[in-house]
Amino acid sequence: NTLTVCAEEYEIRAPHMYAHSYAVMDANTGEILFGENVDKQIYPASTAKLMAAIVTVESGTPLDTVIETKSKIVKHTTLGTYDIGLNGGEYYTLDCLLNMSLIASAADATDTIAHALYGSREAFAEKMMEKVEELGLTNTSFDNPVGSDIGGGFYETYSTAREMCEITRYAMTLPTIRKIVKKASYTIHGDGNVDGRKISNTNKFYSIYPYNKDMFTIIGSKTGQTTAAGNVFIATAVDKEGHELICAYFGRDTKEQTFRWINNLLTYAFKNYKEGNLTLSKGSYNARYHSGNTAIIRSMDADIFSQGKDGTIDLETMITQKQAVEMIQASLEREAGRTEINSYFDKIEGTETLCDKDFLRNALHTALINIEDLDIVDYYLDHLS
Numbered sequence: 001n002t003l004t005v006c007a008e009e010y011e012i013r014a015p016h017m018y019a020h021s022y023a024v025m026d027a028n029t030g031e032i033l034f035g036e037n038v039d040k041q042i043y044p045a046s047t048a049k050l051m052a053a054i055v056t057v058e059s060g061t062p063l064d065t066v067i068e069t070k071s072k073i074v075k076h077t078t079l080g081t082y083d084i085g086l087n088g089g090e091y092y093t094l095d096c097l098l099n100m101s102l103i104a105s106a107a108d109a110t111d112t113i114a115h116a117l118y119g120s121r122e123a124f125a126e127k128m129m130e131k132v133e134e135l136g137l138t139n140t141s142f143d144n145p146v147g148s149d150i151g152g153g154f155y156e157t158y159s160t161a162r163e164m165c166e167i168t169r170y171a172m173t174l175p176t177i178r179k180i181v182k183k184a185s186y187t188i189h190g191d192g193n194v195d196g197r198k199i200s201n202t203n204k205f206y207s208i209y210p211y212n213k214d215m216f217t218i219i220g221s222k223t224g225q226t227t228a229a230g231n232v233f234i235a236t237a238v239d240k241e242g243h244e245l246i247c248a249y250f251g252r253d254t255k256e257q258t259f260r261w262i263n264n265l266l267t268y269a270f271k272n273y274k275e276g277n278l279t280l281s282k283g284s285y286n287a288r289y290h291s292g293n294t295a296i297i298r299s300m301d302a303d304i305f306s307q308g309k310d311g312t313i314d315l316e317t318m319i320t321q322k323q324a325v326e327m328i329q330a331s332l333e334r335e336a337g338r339t340e341i342n343s344y345f346d347k348i349e350g351t352e353t354l355c356d357k358d359f360l361r362n363a364l365h366t367a368l369i370n371i372e373d374l375d376i377v378d379y380y381l382d383h384l385s
Helices: 045-057 092-105 107-119 121-133 161-171 175-181 255-274 291-302 321-339 357-368 373-381
Strands: 019-026 032-036 066-068 091-093 185-187 198-200 217-226 230-238 244-251
Touching: 019 161, 032 091, 032 161, 045 091, 045 092, 045 107, 045 121, 045 161, 045 217, 045 230, 066 107, 091 092, 092 107, 092 175, 092 185, 092 198, 107 121, 161 217, 161 230, 161 244, 175 217, 230 255, 244 255, 291 321, 321 357
Parallel strands: none
Antiparallel strands: 019 032, 019 244, 066 091, 185 198, 217 230, 230 244
């Protein structure tokens, strides 16, 4: 499987890293801010468990469902992966197994989920691929639930840094996954061999490796490691203003160096934002795939709306005409800075009356009427929901 890799232009220079590839994404917009070999084929290793978690959560199976482990599954887990030590005939809730999978990267827990929900690893992998297609990912494939690759005899598990960022971006919109990957540790409860065991997150930013806590907070997401993949980590970080970044790093270094470089890349991104060299957007994770996400982001950038304590926004919020004008102005100011054209919104006025489509349409016409370049007008309209 080969891909044509094209050079990209970024707002800031992409630092060179001794890695197979890496990408840094604005989680709120989905834009790749910078990276190296972002479309090069890589092996995702256990970061594939993020897609397994997505399929699990979206299966509709209640998290308190009790699942019995099967010896034929836990004693013959997918090759090339880590087992937590489950035995057959034990009982754990789906929620507990999902915590084992994402926190300790336990393949026996992941395979148990796959078998319980869809009857086999193969059927579960097919569900993973259905989600890949739904997300429009064309360079990603999974043929097992846990991320085993050519070292374990699996030749159809691969992805790219760009598309693993997108999978992480989606996974981090699901509250169940978001809550689990944020935990530094977890105590297993169930009827079985590992009951009462405390497991630590394989995300070592939570324990032994330092990072720039003055600038951002790590809130997830997933590690991985195989011989073919190297040391892998997809980190999600957020600053105090609500800017959320995803750094997918597929390394050729030691685990310690991998975490160090990820800290450097996230620091580099947030530092350049603070210095005005890089544009980041505010947002809320529950609005990322909403049809009006662009408008919501512009409104939050203009401080019209803000995140709630849980990091979400009320998607049923009604805006006034005045707020709509502020949103348009904020959007045009931002885009005018990129395109070096003047934006014409001084004559737009709004009241405290609730905004409707007619007012918004007329306001847009007023703002854009003096711009002769129709391509630019179309560009603006396409970016305002």
